[in-house]
Amino acid sequence: MVSTKSPSLVSVSCGQTLLCMGCVAFALLAFLLVRQLVKQRRPPGFPPGPSPIPVIGNILSLATEPHVFLKKQSEFHGQIFSLDLGGILTVVLNGYDCIRDCLHHHSEVFADRPSLPLFKKMTKMGGLLNCKYGKGWIEHRKLACNSFHYFGSGQWLFQRKISEECLFFVDAIDEHKGRPFNPKHYVTNAVSNITNLILFGQRFTYDDHNFQHMIEIFSENVELAVSSWAFLYNAFPWLEYVPFGKHQKLFRNAAEVYDFLLQVIKRFSQGRVPHVPRHYVDAYLDELEQNAGDPSSSFSYENLIYSVGELIIAGTETTTNTLRWAMLYMALYPNIQERVQREIDMVLVNGRAPTLEDKQKMPYVEAVLHEVLRFCNIVPLGIFRATSQDAKVKGYAIPKGTMVITNLYSVHFDEKYWSDPGVFSPQRFLDSSGNFVRREAFLPFSLGRRHCLGEQLARMEMFLFFTTLLQRFHLQFPPGSVPSLTPKLGMTLQPKPYNICAVRRQQKVPCSGDAPNHN
Ligand code: HEM
Numbered sequence: 345m346v347s348t349k350s351p352s353l354v355s356v357s358c359g360q361t362l363l364c365m366g367c368v369a370f371a372l373l374a375f376l377l378v379r380q381l382v383k384q385r386r387p388p389g390f391p392p393g394p395s396p397i398p399v400i401g402n403i404l405s406l407a408t409e410p411h412v413f414l415k416k417q418s419e420f421h422g423q424i425f426s427l428d429l430g431g432i433l434t435v436v437l438n439g440y441d442c443i444r445d446c447l448h449h450h451s452e453v454f455a456d457r458p459s460l461p462l463f464k465k466m467t468k469m470g471g472l473l474n475c476k477y478g479k480g481w482i483e484h485r486k487l488a489c490n491s492f493h494y495f496g497s498g499q500w501l502f503q504r505k506i507s508e509e510c511l512f513f514v515d516a517i518d519e520h521k522g523r524p525f526n527p528k529h530y531v532t533n534a535v536s537n538i539t540n541l542i543l544f545g546q547r548f549t550y551d552d553h554n555f556q557h558m559i560e561i562f563s564e565n566v567e568l569a570v571s572s573w574a575f576l577y578n579a580f581p582w583l584e585y586v587p588f589g590k591h592q593k594l595f596r597n598a599a600e601v602y603d604f605l606l607q608v609i610k611r612f613s614q615g616r617v618p619h620v621p622r623h624y625v626d627a628y629l630d631e632l633e634q635n636a637g638d639p640s641s642s643f644s645y646e647n648l649i650y651s652v653g654e655l656i657i658a659g660t661e662t663t664t665n666t667l668r669w670a671m672l673y674m675a676l677y678p679n680i681q682e683r684v685q686r687e688i689d690m691v692l693v694n695g696r697a698p699t700l701e702d703k704q705k706m707p708y709v710e711a712v713l714h715e716v717l718r719f720c721n722i723v724p725l726g727i728f729r730a731t732s733q734d735a736k737v738k739g740y741a742i743p744k745g746t747m748v749i750t751n752l753y754s755v756h757f758d759e760k761y762w763s764d765p766g767v768f769s770p771q772r773f774l775d776s777s778g779n780f781v782r783r784e785a786f787l788p789f790s791l792g793r794r795h796c797l798g799e800q801l802a803r804m805e806m807f808l809f810f811t812t813l814l815q816r817f818h819l820q821f822p823p824g825s826v827p828s829l830t831p832k833l834g835m836t837l838q839p840k841p842y843n844i845c846a847v848r849r850q851q852k853v854p855c856s857g858d859a860p861n862h863n
Pocket residue numbers: 472473474485539654655656658659660662663666722723726727728729750788789790791793794795796797798799801802
């Protein structure tokens with residue numbers, strides 16, 4: 345077919361089409377830009393804060409040591425100030441007085457979680473830890489608390505089970521015969537097994553590669569969830585359609601984790617007898633069945649998977665990192681380690697295994713663990729909160745649904761409450777007679793309605809694992825190596841991987857025959 349139009353006419357109409365398309369694209373871009381700039385405007389009465397860059401706001405300021413940056417900003421803008429995370433207006437709370445006032449006195453106001461696109465995509469704002477404040481959260485929190493009591497700390501057998509895990513743990517470490525090794529793998533496994541006992545009634549052996557892989561990619565997500573990529577995704581959720589980038593890794597990891605958890609839940613619910621729960625999963629399935637006819641019930645298979653995943657990771661990342669920091673600081677300060685061991689040897693006569701009753705008699709061990717929690721700031725920015733209603737706090741107007749960051753690091757380094765906060769000194773938790781003293785500005789588990797659900801369990805684990813370890817071993821770095829003290833950043837602060845030597849002490853300690861075979 346021959347075109348009836350002359351070539352010059354064809355090129356004119358082509359040019360017009362291109363011009364039109366260009367105008368539409370330009371108008372669309374201009375519209376998106378104006379909409380973004382409007383979203384970035386602070387509403388009247390909102391707390392002040394650092395000036396944002398157009399479009400991306402203050403996102404890039406959070407790329408390195410965000411807790412330190414935010415504390416510094418509070419010196420200019422006050423204890424409550426605001427940030428713009430690419431159109432997501434955020435309030436940052438700093439210092440003990442301010443955080444206590446907001447989370448304790450306005451507990452309900454600050455009890456929500458932000459509806460961030462990332463959380464919506466990962467858990468649909470269900471489960472427990474990321475759940476919106478309301479009926480679903482109340483139902484899931486109550487069930488988890490009851491299960492932690494019935495299958496955990498409220499059961500007399502439970503302490504024995506933790507002690508058994510302690511022996512698996514020290515026996516596995518003993519296999520290195522004082523040679524350098526990275527303790528991360530053993531600590532992670534041992535700690536997560538305590539949560540596993542409550543959730544599934546079973547532990548996983550230290551050579552269960554599938555379980556280890558699941559924990560590894562889950563921890564990777566904990567790190568990625570506060571990366572600049574994650575903030576960019578929250579600000580511009582259409583990035584989902586960009587096929588590369590760390591947000592895609594997050595989604596892939598999450599899908600793999602949920603798949604694994606589904607298989608584990610199926611396996612451990614086999615042989616279940618309704619109303620005779622053996623563990624959290626059984627208790628959840630009971631609730632699910634009892635509420636089957638109630639359309640307002642939040643219990644579902646999906647929420648079961650989310651809540652199991654959240655409990656595993658919330659319990660594992662935090663307690664593991666605390667113990668890894670504690671081991672590192674014991675090797676770094678041999679004089680503190682020696683004093684810990686003197687106290688252990690004095691209380692645990694003839695090398696008997698520690699029990700929770702011994703805690704009262706070991707003020708120095710308690711002081712060391714508290715100082716590790718303060719100094720190392722395991723969850724430096726808490727877990728992001730949101731306002732559940734319009735609020736008026738310290739003269740500022742904060743609308744419902746505003747994202748809130750609680751800078752827990754600024755509590756533990758608050759000069760009003762701590763002298764030389766940058767110095768590691770367990771002594772600050774002791775009085776002049778050597779008795780343990782509680783300190784007010786100490787919030788590693790946060791405060792208010794959403795405070796950590798596993799605090800009691802974490803305290804049990806930390807005490808028993810730490811004393812069992814230091815009772816049996818002297819910790820030291822391999823000759824000529826001192827690991828970095830700069831933390832690896834993420835939702836939690838963890839030490840960079842390091843090697844340590846655990847040299848058996850000349851002490852009479854329980855032998856491995858006291859525990860069933862491990863692995
Ligand atoms: C040293 C150990 C631990 C530390 C430092 C820690 C710290 C925290 C912090 C700071 C929060 C945020 C609370 C908030 O929103 O303000 C939290 C929440 C939470 N923690 Fe822990 N945690 C630890 C151990 C555990 C353990 C062992 C478990 C359970 C096995 C656990 C389960 C949870 C859950 C489920 C939440 C969310 C609570 C909710 O949203 O209602 N944590 N934790």
